[in-house]
């Protein structure tokens with residue numbers, strides 16, 4: 001796959017800035033059968049929708065970067081005004097389950113029902129029907145792609161099979177990477193064997209990711225969580241990273257939805273652009 005990806009407007013590489021605005025919903029799903037007696041992690045996670053998201057929106061406003069926010073329906077119902085604020089600031093809203101359910105934990109009918117409910121709510125809040133989806137915890141099932149296409153979504157952003165946009169079945173895939181997920185560096189809820197990364201250390205690590213992408217003509221798809229990256233020092237270093245990315249001048253920077261539309265309209269079918277049939281995704285033996 002040595003062919004050059006046709007980035008918009010002749011750019012050399014791409015950057016998507018995305019947030020999984022999931023707050024306490026992953027914990028609610030994970031501990032649904034044995035709710036914890038203490039509120040420590042709930043409160044830590046609630047920092048995202050209460051406060052962190054506003055530091056993030058300020059960072060995006062100061063840099064003029066438009067981002068994609070993947071929002072579970074339960075979060076949209078619980079923190080409706082924050083979600084309306086994200087939309088009013090010009091950012092994209094997309095799906096992330098109802099209460100952060102990975103597709104592999106649900107039957108196809110349940111997945112369809114939870115996403116329909118979440119899509120209806122986001123459309124009611126924003127006036128715009130979501131076009132994309134990210135699977136909770138990056139855990140996707142082969143059937144999940146079929147459900148998404150059946151709901152009329154145009155893109156997914158959950159798996160890591162390429163470092164440029166590609167096609168999976170009827171969907172455009174905007175691939176992710178653990179190395180550009182803030183949770184790998186910042187997630188610390190007490191008891192972990194290592195402290196969280198410093199904000200400056202992550203800035204250095206992600207600078208290296210941008211350099212690699214500019215060299216190879218690939219995508220950096222930052223995945224962040226407002227309860228982690230929304231802390232003030234981290235938002236400050238993120239602002240600097242985004243300004244550096246803009247100053248390079250050769251990076252296309254936009255939402256996952258905009259990149260998916262570009263892929264569908266222009267890039268798919270170009271030499272070397274990957275197209276994966278859904279029925280080849282599962283376990284092969």
Ligand SMILES: [Zn+2]
Pocket residue numbers: 020022026096100135136137
């Ligand atoms: Zn999530």
